[in-house]
Amino acid sequence: MPVATIAGADVAVDDEGFMTEFDEWNDEIAKFLAGQIGIELADRHWEVINFVRSDYKAQGETPTLRRVSTVGGVPTKELFQLFPKKPAKKMSYISGVPKPHGCV
């Protein structure tokens, strides 16, 4: 498993670059990862990130876009604006959790 130094911390990542250790994540890392894919984090991004992380912690799996909109309260349309084109993968990447596995 490769290790990357992000924002001064060593973090474990998988072959695609997704973080693999939930507890190694912090806000600075999130900002850096977002920058890597051209996203500047604003308040609404943080609402999504915080929901994704707390839901992952509670449920043991990454929420799907459907869940982020119905339970997390950020509408689908907005998710596509915040994390253009591939919102599910991008929000997971920045939030330091695996890609969602659910179909919907």
Added chain:
Amino acid sequence: MTTVQEAPVVVPDFGDEDTDRKICFIASKGTLDMVYPSLVMANAALGEGIETHIFFTFWGMDIITKERQEDLQFTWMGNTAMHPPGKKMHMPQGLAGLPGMTGMATKMMKKQIADLDVPEVPDFVQMIVDAGGQLWACKMSADMMDLTMDDLIDDVQGIISATDFIELSEGAQVIFT
């Protein structure tokens, strides 16, 4: 534990370069179990940043017809594969025709779908529209069923002919469901 670098070893390829991939689904069925394949796959395609269209034809028109989209039904009549979840037995075909059986089977399937946190059809269609999906209705079906744009949900972009669809789907992957 191997290399240590200043930046992430790899930045995932989110394919942000404009892709010309395009998918058109043809939704031709109106039974509850057969409307989900195109909806689920269209939603997944949109989540991958792919231009996605759904062309509704024949009984698939019910998915976008205001008065019908909430009331799609499921029956196992003619479906010999039908078995209760997790059971090895098959449901006898003869039972499917008994009064009330379609309603019961529909209710059960809706519950199973809801348990997976998958939305019902009207919500699902709305989610696809919100994700940028484009909806089209078939002209021949509309004429046969005496439907106009007023009968269809507002997000349908138009009632188009077979030729229009062939033009629309140029260069697209087309999936018939």
